[in-house]
Amino acid sequence: ICSSYSSVGNTTITTVELPDTLNKITFAAFKNFTKLENIVIPEHVTDIGPEAFSNCSSLKSIIIPDSVNTLDYGAFSNCTSLESINLPKDVHYISSRCFEYCTSLKTVNHSSYISSIGDSAFYKCKSLTGFELKDNNESVYISKYAFYGCTGIKEIRLPASTCEIGAMAFDYWTPEQTIYLDWPQSDNSSKNIDKDAFGVGVDGVKVIYKN
Numbered sequence: 001i002c003s004s005y006s007s008v009g010n011t012t013i014t015t016v017e018l019p020d021t022l023n024k025i026t027f028a029a030f031k032n033f034t035k036l037e038n039i040v041i042p043e044h045v046t047d048i049g050p051e052a053f054s055n056c057s058s059l060k061s062i063i064i065p066d067s068v069n070t071l072d073y074g075a076f077s078n079c080t081s082l083e084s085i086n087l088p089k090d091v092h093y094i095s096s097r098c099f100e101y102c103t104s105l106k107t108v109n110h111s112s113y114i115s116s117i118g119d120s121a122f123y124k125c126k127s128l129t130g131f132e133l134k135d136n137n138e139s140v141y142i143s144k145y146a147f148y149g150c151t152g153i154k155e156i157r158l159p160a161s162t163c164e165i166g167a168m169a170f171d172y173w174t175p176e177q178t179i180y181l182d183w184p185q186s187d188n189s190s191k192n193i194d195k196d197a198f199g200v201g202v203d204g205v206k207v208i209y210k211n
Helices: 185-190
Strands: 015-017 038-040 061-063 084-086 107-109 140-142 155-158 162-165 178-181 206-209
Touching: none
Parallel strands: 015 038, 038 061, 084 107, 140 162, 155 178, 178 206
Antiparallel strands: none
16 A cells, blocks of 8 residues: 655655555555656556545656556546546546546546546546547436536537436537537436536537437
């Protein structure tokens, strides 16, 4: 278990080599390591704890093995230099605030399905170019503020298995952006879609239902 250094942070370390015996990165373990640029997570790690790499503002590269099945809340929040990340195949839940304020994040690659996206998971990820939600008949839940301010996404498609979209989940989008919903508007009555899920007012994102 990698213990926390968050009480003081670190402003000099640029790279960290973790032992192969490590199985969990605990709460705020590398929080405020503002010069940390890259890190490789060992093969036996299963959990990356809350705020583990929060405020690692210089972090550009992180390699996460498929042994990891949990990315806890705020794990990479405010990693403003992180440009891409590959999610392990057993991560099906993007936790609350996981990538909040990752303003340089362009791509999030994953080979499996994502069933739930937590509150503010991609809040203000303005460089994000897209995010794929696979339709494999698993219920999909998108929480409030999940993609708030993701102005770099040209279009996104939500599968018919989407059950819930929280308040402001797609707020602060522009008319040049499009959300495709793979269900007819008449099916909304069977889903829990907040009245402000796509923002407040009439000048926001373009929403297109399936005919």
